[in-house]
Amino acid sequence: MLENVVANNGLNTAFSGMTIVFSGLVIIALAIHSFNYISAFVKKRGEANTAAGPAGETTPALAFMGKDLVPEDELVAISVAIELYRRLHFEHLQSEITFVHGELTNSGWKTGIKYGQRRSIPR
Amino acid sequence: MLENVVANNGLNTAFSGMTIVFSGLVIIALAIHSFNYISAFVKKRGEANTAAGPAGETTPALAFMGKDLVPEDELVAISVAIELYRRLHFEHLQSEITFVHGELTNSGWKTGIKYGQRRSIPR
Amino acid sequence: MLENVVANNGLNTAFSGMTIVFSGLVIIALAIHSFNYISAFVKKRGEANTAAGPAGETTPALAFMGKDLVPEDELVAISVAIELYRRLHFEHLQSEITFVHGELTNSGWKTGIKYGQRRSIPR
Amino acid sequence: MHVIFKIVGTTGFANMQWGNLIMIAVGGVAIFLAVVKKYEPLLLLPIGFGVIMGNIPYTPGLPLGVYDEGSVFSLIYKGVTSGLFPPLIFLGIGALTDFSSLISSPKSVLLGAAAQIGIFGTYIGALMLGFSNAESASIGIIGGADGPTSIFLSSQLAPQLLGPIAIAAYSYMALVPVIQPPLMKLLTTEKERKIRMKPPRIVTRQERVLFPIIVAIFAALIAPGALSLVGMLMLGNLLKESGVTDRLAKSAGSALLDICTILLSFAVGCSTQSAVFLNAKSLGIFALGLLSFMVATVGGLLFAKLMNLFLKEKINPLIGAAGVSAVPDSARVVQHFALHYDKDNHLLMHAMAPNVAGVIGSAIAAGVFIAIFR
Amino acid sequence: MHVIFKIVGTTGFANMQWGNLIMIAVGGVAIFLAVVKKYEPLLLLPIGFGVIMGNIPYTPGLPLGVYDEGSVFSLIYKGVTSGLFPPLIFLGIGALTDFSSLISSPKSVLLGAAAQIGIFGTYIGALMLGFSNAESASIGIIGGADGPTSIFLSSQLAPQLLGPIAIAAYSYMALVPVIQPPLMKLLTTEKERKIRMKPPRIVTRQERVLFPIIVAIFAALIAPGALSLVGMLMLGNLLKESGVTDRLAKSAGSALLDICTILLSFAVGCSTQSAVFLNAKSLGIFALGLLSFMVATVGGLLFAKLMNLFLKEKINPLIGAAGVSAVPDSARVVQHFALHYDKDNHLLMHAMAPNVAGVIGSAIAAGVFIAIFR
Amino acid sequence: MHVIFKIVGTTGFANMQWGNLIMIAVGGVAIFLAVVKKYEPLLLLPIGFGVIMGNIPYTPGLPLGVYDEGSVFSLIYKGVTSGLFPPLIFLGIGALTDFSSLISSPKSVLLGAAAQIGIFGTYIGALMLGFSNAESASIGIIGGADGPTSIFLSSQLAPQLLGPIAIAAYSYMALVPVIQPPLMKLLTTEKERKIRMKPPRIVTRQERVLFPIIVAIFAALIAPGALSLVGMLMLGNLLKESGVTDRLAKSAGSALLDICTILLSFAVGCSTQSAVFLNAKSLGIFALGLLSFMVATVGGLLFAKLMNLFLKEKINPLIGAAGVSAVPDSARVVQHFALHYDKDNHLLMHAMAPNVAGVIGSAIAAGVFIAIFR
């Protein structure tokens, strides 16, 4: 059985392969580890200019993930229903490149944010 | 005109073809017909252990198909609105493979139900 | 530098190309321009048979585009929520070709409107 | 000035022929039927637009049309001629189709078989008109009233006739509400039309999961040539009914189905360049196609009446006409026609059973032809 | 130890060259522009990532890159070089684009024609720099400011330049807000910038349905080479506007468009391996591309002023700059620029008309080049 | 009667063999596991159905199966054998995967590396059983517990073994909850199982955007052969995390992923025709595959214990078992197992880090094999 391993230089290949896998992942681990310093640095800078930082970092989506604050009163239900209604009815429009008589709807398709437009697919 | 039919053995082909089509569908019909017995058998067994059976069989979706009971009072509207809100906002999350800081969201992607997780795309 | 332009008959190509582009777009402009007359004609005819015309022309979707009238009271919120609920729950059904025990759901897939069915994907 | 002449020489105006104008008008009619009459718009609209685009003339040599090696349209058309798109479309249709009505009334399956007489009858008719065996089979399949099946069989047996066969199939499917009622009137008595049928039983989830597996196995065993079509149709249905692969069923029944439908319909439309389309063969195909639909309808109706001779619980023979498939149009025609004679007799669900059985039947018929002629 | 040397020899470190490092940095810049500056992220992000991946070195012989026969990336790249992806992307864009503004003001179409002077001017410029006819045409089309059109023409006429042409086109499209305003300032008077235009009329559904059919027919008749691009763009638009094929329009404008965009952008990025990308030709292409955008802008602006000499109802010449397309960025630049001088003068809808006309114009220009040089 | 004999001769009944029946039963078991037991239904259901369809016998010569030149199924199968589907699936998976847990605890990456010992150990084992180098590598990769990686490597190195390798990989991934717990019990003390770990820190958006870029660069530099898999995985993740290309990430993670999954799984199933599947090699592959999963689990567990010798903040060695990937099943097994001994010790998030690191590790291992053996 072993002669096929020897003939194919198997142990060598296996050892080298395992080395490469480890090297690769160690380098990645080190790279990620350096993120922690970047992160700490960013945080420190963020603490310096208190108000500005967190707004930029915590995207709305993340806010939902973290807390999952779903408003539960009628008023909210109504506004949510309306929002959803529009979203479903205007879903098609939202992704239009141009404009339908006074409705300003953008596409995210070839879109910059230089001129105050909001992203068209707000999800 | 008919010589081309004869030359190509057309009647034979047509007859044989029609036979095959009928045979195939008759076999399928018989197979389906045997379902009725299976169905009757399952039903009988279901009546034996009364409560357990129907819960397993009638999936929620079927319940809706059969009766179309849509609750119509405000309370329901609110909860529905909230549910939809979450569904739209978390649509992306629902299909994530892993987890976002304390949010347990499963993907249905490579998913078993052995450990209490619910299916991620609940539709 | 210019000898390559001359050798390749460049000015000629550029001039001819620009001519073609202009001709093409002028023809299209003229064709569109003739729409205005068609449009005016259709309008006039529409005014003649007052009630019948606009109902046929202005699809619901267009009505929304034009006015964006979103009802804002509770009653509407409830009905909207219910509608959305059904739409999400029955989304799958809506696109089914056939029928589930008494639920008449059409697909738009190979669909005519000859027999009173409505389009299945109402968006 | 040499260049401008060369350019003008390449414009469509310089190469336009009468045939092109006729075909562009045909394309316009298809679009009109789709948009205004709402006849099969998902198919007739891209086909009609394709017919127009395929008949814009251009200097031969430019790689633009579906028949020009290396052109973009030829790459899309390869998805048709290789037979790839129809099974993928069937995968999507399977993910959208509910076979419950069929499961609850297995005897309706026979009506779906009977209507296939249209296919084999027209095959004989085409032989009579001098078409070859493979061509006749492809023409006969028009009576199967299933676009993907027709296109698949043509692509395998008679690719040169694919354009007219596809156009004929979809045209007559759109015209089912015109073709079928006279025959229904002719072949049924008023009493028969008023026969009411018991509501079908509710089928369990187990049955709906087992159904696609069993149908696929038996159909493929009986007619292995049907493997690609029936296999994919039932795979899609299994994805839908299993309840554990909803996301796959959803993508198969939306993105995949739609993309393949657009590309197939448009490419089929483009393949009707007047030079290859406008000839006596196409005319023959259209005549035979109409015959095929009529024979299929008659076959379904008469077989239903034959079954009634043996059945205790009579079936309404009108639902036999739904066996031609053309899902779900012919089932709707039956419903509408029956309502005319009894305002409370709703046959729609009963008609769906032979309707979807007809899809399976035609696919098996196609499989038979593939097995013999390939 | 033989094996470990063989493996180390295959790592990227062993084969890394300065060119690769430069290109990886370029890819990083593209990603930075996409993510932080939000410049054309849907295109620049996958392109940038592709540039990085395409410049990771590896032992020649391994089938990994877009130029290696049989590799996965080469299969994806075949979708670009065969010219398949751009028309499919146009199909999706058509299904998302609203041509109402153009229908309501047909004279704006001429502005979309005028801006194409950038294409033909740059074609001459490229000939001057010694490029061949086919290459010059592909470089000139950068001024069309439409990614799919540029990539399609390059793939047909000068595939060896596809990488730099695509990168240049998308880069300058991203930089439209930087390139256009100075020219607008230079070539218009303050009074002209304040010209207000009447709100466009409402277009009917009939017009919106007829529009894509008519445009496709005439564009393809005038320049059959534009068949693939204009045909697909208008098919998508017809699916959208017909009102009877919503599900097809939706899938074309979402799944199909997105998938083709990812694959095309990534593959184009991968094709910029430093060995084929970093040379004098690419530098020339970037210089000519900038020229092309500037000439196009000037052409649109001046032609608008020329039109005003003849029109009773003056148009605001700024909207001429939107004729370069780069939909919808250049229309936004116009809107923003005009607001600067009159806070209530909203030109966005007026600028959309030449903007989308420019797309059609460039596609026709590409068709002309294909007709001559292929 | 000649014809009817010819037709009967083409039916499956005439050509059925015992092997086919066995494989059809195997396909039925796969479907049962998928539908009733909900084991990996997205993969096992289409695979199981494919196994059944691939074992319906037919007259040789008919172009129906995946191995028949020109058949529809062979076109789909080409997407597998060309190696195209697996990277596209990885693109979609990347667009769905959250690497936050890995970013917040980089040392867990080493556990993902350690578990790859299963791959290389099994490679040696396969050599012992007499398989060739390329075959042994493809068999070893089963221990990577990533379907697309296994299929990709097999398609590149040992296409003739693709069927059994894919089936083995997915089967054992489904059986991870059965395979791993005994080994976890054997190799850890009760005290170790109760070790609690600090909650991971919150990672910033910057980190999540930079992560895929950096991983792709380093993985591809170290093992260029991993370019296709890791590159696509990280492209998908970048599309998701960038926050500016949501629509691309969504389409990649839904339509594209689903379509490729259906086609790949079905085609792989079809490739298990009993004539090529039922032999001693397949048996060996299944035995080695199980070995591979076990060695990988042991490797992860022991390496975690080894790390604890050096770490001040001890890690729970159970999370080492999650290094085999089989995302996210093996992480769930860890969570469940730990809860058994301490009701409040939630290891899920901690186990996700080696879990996703294992995906990257296996892709690098595959890259190494490609570099050596191709």
Ligand code: NA
């Ligand atoms: Na049929």
Ligand code: NA
């Ligand atoms: Na343009």
Ligand code: NA
């Ligand atoms: Na792994």
